[in-house]
Amino acid sequence: MPFAENPSEFPVKIDHDKCIADKGCTVCVDVCPLDVLRINPETGKAHMRYDECWYCLPCQLDCPTKAVTVTIPYLLR
């Protein structure tokens, strides 16, 4: 890895008990305009991979099991 680590809090949180990505659901990943969500192959659940959130909410509004919670990014809160 050529880059230094620069941690930040993820504004999008996924409830693993509710997420059904392991059953083939990709709704939140599909609707994110910034394309920051992915399915983690190890857990089979969705997660936020890139800290590039517009706090716009399609992931939360369109999730069929209400597994997604968006918070306002810390710098703006």
Added chain:
Amino acid sequence: MADLDDGDDRFEADVLVIGGGTAGPLAAYKAKAANPALKVVLLEKANVKRSGAIAIGMDGLNNAVVPGFATPEQYVREITIANDGIVDQKAILAYATRSFDMIRELDDWGVKFLKDENGDYDLKKVHHLGTYVLPMPEGGSVKKILYRQLRKAQVLISNRFMATRLLKGADGRIAGAIAVNSRTADILIIRAKAVILATGAAGRLGLPASGYLWGTYENPTNSGDGHAMAFHAGAELTNLECFQINPLIKDYNGPACAYVGGPFGAYTANTQGARFIESDYWSGQMMLEFRKELEGVKGPVFLKFDHLAEETISEVENILHKVERPSRGLFHAGRGTDYRHDMVEMHISEIGFCSGHSASGVWVDEHARTIVPGLYAAGDMASVPHNYMLGAFVNGAIAGKDAAALAGSTDLADYDPHDVETERARVRVPLNNEDGLPPNQVEYKIRRLVNDYLQPPKVTRKYEIAQRRFAEIRADLPRLVARDAHELMRALEVHSILDCADMAAAASLYRTESRWGLYHYRLDYPEQDDANWFCHVQLFKDEKGAIALKKRPVDPYVVPVEATQKDAYHRLRIPTPA
């Protein structure tokens, strides 16, 4: 073609639409409706279901020209005055005369507009002179409705493709575009007889005051790719010095929405809770007064609801917290802000290019044609001023219809394989680099410099320093590193952002006067100078690949404006007793 075994995907279309937000879907739909035999492709960087400025819907039409409330001529006059006269009236009139038919078509598709007890459209006055705002109480469903129409019309949709360069034939006609998949980094070459650019605003130009790269006013997917592509393809861009700067909720950086609150009795106020501007309609003159109040002893500025009745406030919350930027309620809750007893602190946005609210963009005529044959532009990136969502729909429709007619009567132009080679090489650099600069860092630096030097009021020396800094960063671009396809998209966006920053600086320096209130307020040329600058400023690429500029006269008005009305937008400040 010489490069058939390079592994790139190839596709042929009749009409290629780049950008699936607001103007793009209408362009694709209307092209297909005009000639169902055409192969119409809609390319989108995100997913058409949720993309662009209206990804989560919109709370209303801000420029509805509805019989009984306004005529197209009245609208053209108001927008002419709001833009200090520098407009192409034919393009505004083309929009205004189609505005009502588009509203009725959207209504037929299922978009809900506010109606009175007789079932008539219930418009509200927000502009300085006329009445043009039509609320959409259930505006969250707009994208779903558009998507349904696109599927019905059998438009071919390709999501997660970022167009990076346009292709042209030897005869100067448009030949197609090159795109990169943001998940796989695969390159796609699309040949087309007509190409419609609808890539939205250049919304990642300035840095929001929060410092968060993605906390922009515009949907941050809109990074000015279309502005950059049009420039490199030889189109003209106009009045880029007329920046977009909007009044917003501080930190949250979304619209405070006086357009929504105003008709209910809310208004923009200073720290004493007093009005200081007569109209909350966004214009450069309004923003200049806003900034004065914000920075003055009566600052900052607030949106005031706390004098309104409980049922009114609930109704406003029901709109503001559900559509356009629905996380707004969450933001207020986090700070304990309640409209019932707290004013909402406001601020001014970072700069951008967006004809939706100002007047800059890729030059188009009343048919949405750029000066490149076969290349169209519509929506926030094209030059029709104060376009908003309805303007994007209408001008997208105009582009789609005209492009369909062209595509039905012409053949594909042959592109130069050398251009594809050059672009493939540019696109591949960040993936091939093993060490270098991460895109987010380069982007932060460009946008921080944009704030430091380009944010109005504009000062010549600061602009010249900015140009030197931008040139240094341009030399850094070959060192961008992408570890995956997603970061490659970000790296390519950095190229667009830097192009836009350079264009913003060059256009601003060229126009040696002040105009459009805060949007082009030059401290070393503080006066409006109609004798020398009552003209458009056209920016284009010269033979050496550099930015060049020239004046373009304002075409004779098709709707006369009376001398007594011309400075109506310069009288926005409410006089204070001595």
